Amino acid sequence: MRRSVVLLLAAAALVAGCSGTKSGTASTAPSSAPAESSGSAGAAPKVSNPLNTTAIDSDACAALSAAKLAELGYGEGEKRTTSRGPGCSLFAQDDRLNQVEVSSVTDASDGLEAVYAKRADDAYFEETQVSGYPAVYAEAIDGRPNGKCGLFVGVSDQRVVYILVQYDNGAGASAPCPVALKVGEAMIETLKEG
Template structure:
């Protein structure tokens, strides 16, 4: 679907050039840091602004298949069909469509290209048209996108599942209540994802 392929880079991972200086991008891997918990504690500086993840979740499945971010119960709650997986430069991605209305869809990307979780989102917030902190079932999250198309049924949400890994949820709804309030759909998906990961 052309709309999907064009919308994801434009809304989520586009980064504006600022004054010719290099900057972190959400779709480009930053220098890898060790994932050892004791080392990661010291690698984050006092200037880091992103909230910490309260308890890291087991993300082994979603780093290879983003369609496993939500289980059958979660899909049923949101009236979603089975997801269709694909690979992107940012990490594994999955598209879920409403079973009754394929014009309503949610693209989910496990952003493995970056190694600093939500901190990378905070570091690039100057490039976003909107940026709002929230939570998904107690886990830190941020509404953010390079373009503000919320009035057109689109909303981007990043959820931290570990301090090194964030998942991007991009809602694109053309019809129904989700079209007028897409961020509430993203929130519900994020909460269902946390429940799924907690269950293992």
Template sequence: MNRRLVLPGLVLAALALAGCDSTTTGTANPVASNAPDTATQGSGSGNGAPKVSNPLNPAKLKADACSVLTSLQRSSLGVEDGTPRTTSAGTTCAWVYRDDETRSSRVDIAADPNTDGLAGIYDLYAKGGKDQYEYWEPTEVSGYPAVYAATKDFRAQGQCKLLVGVTDTQAVQVFAQIGNGPGATDPCPQTLKVAEAMVQTLKEG
């Protein structure tokens, strides 16, 4: 059944998942090294936010968000090639699930614009956000600190947001909206699978 999906409030800048059909063009800059840029290192402290013990290099994500899911991963996840988008939050990528003929099921990945990584997100939560978030569930993604969080809980309507700390100053937002199938009422497992694939790609450089 095709559902009309409404984006939940985001932790920071809206990703503009729907209504923006423009795509970015050009050639992404290659990643020179898998070693993290020293500019991305930080304290990782801030209202309980865990430190990232093995930082990843987010350059690939920032240069070309669609490159963080390989062809093999896309096949395994059941998604089409990604569509790049440019929003106020930066460069994002959206992948549509192939088995949904209504094309109402997709997942988006973007580098979160908060320069304090998960620490900044935890700060927002501690400064009154805990009274506004309808779900806030710390977790891990392939050994990296993460949190499921949104100001509105639309998980039963197929939406799930997961923020993953890849360095102490860089978090990655993975957002799924599933219109059909089992994920339409339980989307977070699919969000987690995509986040795990993204982390694996960044590990490999």
């Protein structure tokens, strides 16, 4: 009996000490979009120059100006509503199988803190910056080899913009995260212009 307990405790310690990687097929839903923070307070970097998000809090398609859409090769965005807040679908002009979803996450008021609080649930979590703003590449399922990449950009301490790239063709299909970065940079420039 004692040996069984010792073996059980050893197995539990081994499982707890392992950090696994999840694999599978990514969904189109922002599965690791922020929810209310439940711990790890203070983990996310602060946003030193918060941006005004009034326009995108009601219309996520306002995240990229017409000039930026044309520069990146996207048509006019298609508004949609998500469980997290307003969303916008952007389709590549030359291939509608290449798309980007932009969402202003209005269902949580703690910005990147909510993303950091869920990091243990993510298959990948890579801190970065987008034009000087704190950001995280993260998703519950790692679809990057299949043209899918999630990027959360902190535009204020209370607001995150979520960018999900879903590319089936071209360079973005094998390297989707650089596409997300370019969209994020264009979004920051648009918000700065007001």
